[in-house]
Amino acid sequence: MSLLQAQDVCLSLSARPVLQAVSVSAQGGEFIAVIGPNGAGKSTLLTVLAGLLAPDSGTVHLDAKPLAAYAPRDLARQRAYLPQNPRCDWPLPVERVVALGLTPGLPAFGGFPPADQLRIDAALQACDLQSRRQQPATTLSGGELARTMLARALVGDPAVLIVDEPIAGLDPRHALEAMRRLARLARDEQRLVIAAVHDLTLAMRYATRLWALRDGRLLADGPPATTLTAELLRELFDVAACVSGEGGSAYVDYV
Amino acid sequence: MSVSPRKRVVLAIAVLLALVMVSLLVGRVALPSNTLFTLWRSDADPLAVLIITELRLPRTVLALLVGAALGLSGAVLQGLTRNPLAEPGLLGVSSGAALGAVIAIHTGLSLVWPLATPLLGLAGAFGAALLTLTLGRGEGVLVLILAGAAVSGVMFAGTALALNLAPNPYAAYEISMWLMGSLADRSWDHVLLVAPFLVAGLLVLGGTGRALDALSLGEQQATSLGINLRSLRLQVLLGTALAVGAATAVAGAIGFIGLLAPHWVRPWVGHEPRRVLWPATVAGAALLLAADIGTRLLPFAQELKLGVLTVLVGTPFFVSLLLRLRRSAP
Numbered sequence: 001m002s003l004l005q006a007q008d009v010c011l012s013l014s015a016r017p018v019l020q021a022v023s024v025s026a027q028g029g030e031f032i033a034v035i036g037p038n039g040a041g042k043s044t045l046l047t048v049l050a051g052l053l054a055p056d057s058g059t060v061h062l063d064a065k066p067l068a069a070y071a072p073r074d075l076a077r078q079r080a081y082l083p084q085n086p087r088c089d090w091p092l093p094v095e096r097v098v099a100l101g102l103t104p105g106l107p108a109f110g111g112f113p114p115a116d117q118l119r120i121d122a123a124l125q126a127c128d129l130q131s132r133r134q135q136p137a138t139t140l141s142g143g144e145l146a147r148t149m150l151a152r153a154l155v156g157d158p159a160v161l162i163v164d165e166p167i168a169g170l171d172p173r174h175a176l177e178a179m180r181r182l183a184r185l186a187r188d189e190q191r192l193v194i195a196a197v198h199d200l201t202l203a204m205r206y207a208t209r210l211w212a213l214r215d216g217r218l219l220a221d222g223p224p225a226t227t228l229t230a231e232l233l234r235e236l237f238d239v240a241a242c243v244s245g246e247g248g249s250a251y252v253d254y255v
Numbered sequence: 256m257s258v259s260p261r262k263r264v265v266l267a268i269a270v271l272l273a274l275v276m277v278s279l280l281v282g283r284v285a286l287p288s289n290t291l292f293t294l295w296r297s298d299a300d301p302l303a304v305l306i307i308t309e310l311r312l313p314r315t316v317l318a319l320l321v322g323a324a325l326g327l328s329g330a331v332l333q334g335l336t337r338n339p340l341a342e343p344g345l346l347g348v349s350s351g352a353a354l355g356a357v358i359a360i361h362t363g364l365s366l367v368w369p370l371a372t373p374l375l376g377l378a379g380a381f382g383a384a385l386l387t388l389t390l391g392r393g394e395g396v397l398v399l400i401l402a403g404a405a406v407s408g409v410m411f412a413g414t415a416l417a418l419n420l421a422p423n424p425y426a427a428y429e430i431s432m433w434l435m436g437s438l439a440d441r442s443w444d445h446v447l448l449v450a451p452f453l454v455a456g457l458l459v460l461g462g463t464g465r466a467l468d469a470l471s472l473g474e475q476q477a478t479s480l481g482i483n484l485r486s487l488r489l490q491v492l493l494g495t496a497l498a499v500g501a502a503t504a505v506a507g508a509i510g511f512i513g514l515l516a517p518h519w520v521r522p523w524v525g526h527e528p529r530r531v532l533w534p535a536t537v538a539g540a541a542l543l544l545a546a547d548i549g550t551r552l553l554p555f556a557q558e559l560k561l562g563v564l565t566v567l568v569g570t571p572f573f574v575s576l577l578l579r580l581r582r583s584a585p
Contacts, residue, residue, distance in 0.1 A: 050479060071481075072482070072483060073481035076480050083473065090528070091526050103465065
């Protein structure tokens with residue numbers, strides 16, 4: 001089971017401090033929702049945890065080895081990362097987009113190992129995309145594109161899945177489906193899933209843990225039931241909110 | 256579109272072979288088609304043998320190599336920028352080569368030694384590539400493209416200046432003629448000079464397929480998949496400097512082939528950047544050879560310049576592709 005640890009991570013972008021002494025730790029089986037207002041540093045934290053951006057100071061370890069010590073391809077085999085609004089610039093068939101997730105395991109030249117086709121089929125099935133196989137990715141609806149990208153991330157069987165705003169722009173049904181899918185990936189397959197989420201109700205219902213960020217600092221870290229309080233919401237977003245219910249029927253409402 | 260991949264390869268080879276044969280037979284002196292098959296016999300017409308081996312064969316080889324370089328680099332640059340309008344001149348390399356060659360003509364060096372033109376052209380291409388690399392330091396693709404545009408501008412200004420300050424009308428005429436692009440009167444010396452660069456450039460560019468595929472998901476996703484963008488940029492710039500630099504140095508500025516070739520093959524091979532590379536290479540070679548044959552066949556008092564013909568024929572062809580794209584695009 002994989003273990004991802006960040007210790008005292010600080011990072012400035014264009015002389016503006018974006019992350020300030022953030023320390024977090026997470027392991028396989030957890031589904032972590034990163035919450036916080038716009039500009040809180042959520043996306044930056046995710047890119048640092050994914051090893052795409054090196055922190056100015058502090059360390060990030062995956063399985064006790066610094067991220068910087070991984071060869072990019074080795075790291076790519078263990079963690080998958082999806083940015084905000086991922087898209088494909090060429091009209092590739094869905095199947096080929098998903099296949100791109102296998103890039104780190106492929107030789108520079110030559111064809112596709114037959115075993116990989118099975119993995120692609122499995123990823124397409126896991127994301128309900130069998131009927132979309134040959135459709136150009138540029139013609140997909142938002143929900144289908146999001147599923148395609150998730151399949152692209154899953155096809156390489158990563159232990160760690162880092163997703164930036166997976167449900168942004170999805171309708172309620174697709175958003176629910178996406179959160180369920182991510183929760184299943186953590187619970188049933190023991191992957192570590194870290195996602196930035198703005199829908200607090202869904203975060204509360206499906207995530208096993210919350211990281212609350214504001215102005216580059218970690219304000220709270222814990223299970224949703226005890227962490228997500230009206231007080232935290234006021235502190236995070238400057239809004240009055242009430243949190244009611246628990247577990248699968250919990251919801252967050254703004255006053 | 257339903258043609259199987261194997262048949263496509265056979266078809267491509269057949270088309271290339273046919274074009275090569277036509278290219279060897281047509282020109283100022285039209286040769287009967289059986290000349291090709293009696294070339295090595297002792298009773299062959301020595302003049303025909305000379306025309307074919309010393310004039311038309313090097314010209315044909317150059318057309319194939321230059322066309323291949325333009326087609327492949329066009330496909331690679333479209334993949335790198337994820338923009339279907341990218342073309343080989345984007346990194347400033349071809350305008351650098353043009354400036355180098357123009358300096359050779361301007362100074363009269365080319366009159367003393369004909370190979371000075373392609374040689375200075377090569378130097379210009381590498382100078383421009385180095386400048387683009389220095390200006391476009393960093394990681395993103397956009398920076399590199401902007402640096403290429405700046406370098407292109409500077410090199411173009413230099414060329415205009417050389418034309419402006421031409422020592423005599425004859426030099427000005429020579430320069431503007433050279434800028435239109437041509438493969439006329441190229442010898443085996445030209446082939447030997449530029450072929451190593453062209454082939455090396457084709458190999459360097461041909462190795463970018465996997466990274467370009469991943470890049471169709473954007474820079475962040477490509478990086479997360481283990482692609483090193485820095486070395487990809489370097490590989491593309493080096494390959495373009497070698498292939499397009501050498502192509503422009505020997506043939507002058509030839510437009511539209513690099514833009515057109517990838518678009519031409521996509522309906523058959525799909526949009527995956529890697530799968531476009533080699534078909535675009537072959538398409539580029541075939542298109543340029545066909546255009547060169549065209550310059551020799553069209554009945555004008557003076558031979559039509561290759562670069563003029565490619566743009567003349569390429570533009571309507573490109574517009575028709577655009578119209579088709581507009582109909583099929585969502």
